[in-house]
Amino acid sequence: MKPPVVLQHPLLAQALTRLRDKSTPRAEFRRLLLECGRFLACESTRSLETRRIRVQTPLATAPGVTLRRPVILVPVLRAGLSLLDPFREILPDAAIGFVGQRRNEETLLPETYLFKVPPSKAADVFVLDPMLATGGSAISTIQGLKDQGARRIQLVCLLAAPEGIEAVSRAHPDVAITTAALDRKLNQVGYIVPGLGDAGDRCFGT
Ligand code: PRP
Numbered sequence: 001m002k003p004p005v006v007l008q009h010p011l012l013a014q015a016l017t018r019l020r021d022k023s024t025p026r027a028e029f030r031r032l033l034l035e036c037g038r039f040l041a042c043e044s045t046r047s048l049e050t051r052r053i054r055v056q057t058p059l060a061t062a063p064g065v066t067l068r069r070p071v072i073l074v075p076v077l078r079a080g081l082s083l084l085d086p087f088r089e090i091l092p093d094a095a096i097g098f099v100g101q102r103r104n105e106e107t108l109l110p111e112t113y114l115f116k117v118p119p120s121k122a123a124d125v126f127v128l129d130p131m132l133a134t135g136g137s138a139i140s141t142i143q144g145l146k147d148q149g150a151r152r153i154q155l156v157c158l159l160a161a162p163e164g165i166e167a168v169s170r171a172h173p174d175v176a177i178t179t180a181a182l183d184r185k186l187n188q189v190g191y192i193v194p195g196l197g198d199a200g201d202r203c204f205g206t
């Protein structure tokens with residue numbers, strides 16, 4: 001099992017604090033998710049492999065690099081959409097796939113209502129979902145990607161519960177997890193504590 005990467009940065013910590021605050025209005029909540037997403041995008045893409053190339057500057061040839069593989073971004077609807085733009089900013093060529101997962105609030109099991117992802121066998125794939133609670137949605141999304149051939153998958157979230165990290169790591173030990181914070185626990189109804197509440201509802205409405 002790979003330990004999750006938990007980002008440490010004072011500006012990220014400050015933005016997360018405002019996100020957790022229940023009095024933060026929707027417009028600011030969305031803006032803060034973008035802000036946090038920039039840190040997550042920078043950090044989680046650090047491990048992308050490159051290959052060496054040379055370019056011609058106006059004066060000479062210079063050594064450089066280019067990404068070894070294409071990238072596919074997969075936001076998990078709905079809340080994952082909030083992390084898409086910061087990733088697109090630094091990966092403008094990335095293809096984008098969409099997976100719709102709804103968590104059944106009684107069983108806490110994920111229900112997949114959309115799976116539309118470009119062929120991913122040769123790509124580096126980033127699954128984007130701000131909340132990793134029981135891990136059910138992430139596990140099901142990753143399994144769907146593997147079933148269509150994906151081999152290099154990373155999971156990027158904003159808040160993770162220890163239960164979710166454990167479940168994803170057990171089901172998919174090859175998948176690296178990057179998160180902005182590791183919270184205390186899940187409550188009886190599967191919410192992350194202290195968390196920030198329902199990310200999708202706070203972003204888009206109930
Ligand atoms: C939330 C969140 C994750 C999932 C996490 O989605 O965005 O996808 O719950 O919970 P889990 O780890 O226990 O599966 P939700 O079902 O609320 O849908 P939404 O994003 O459309 O609001």
Ligand code: URA
Pocket residue numbers: 079131133190191192193195196197198199200
């Ligand atoms: N989904 C959310 O949006 N928040 C949680 O705390 C758990 C799942």
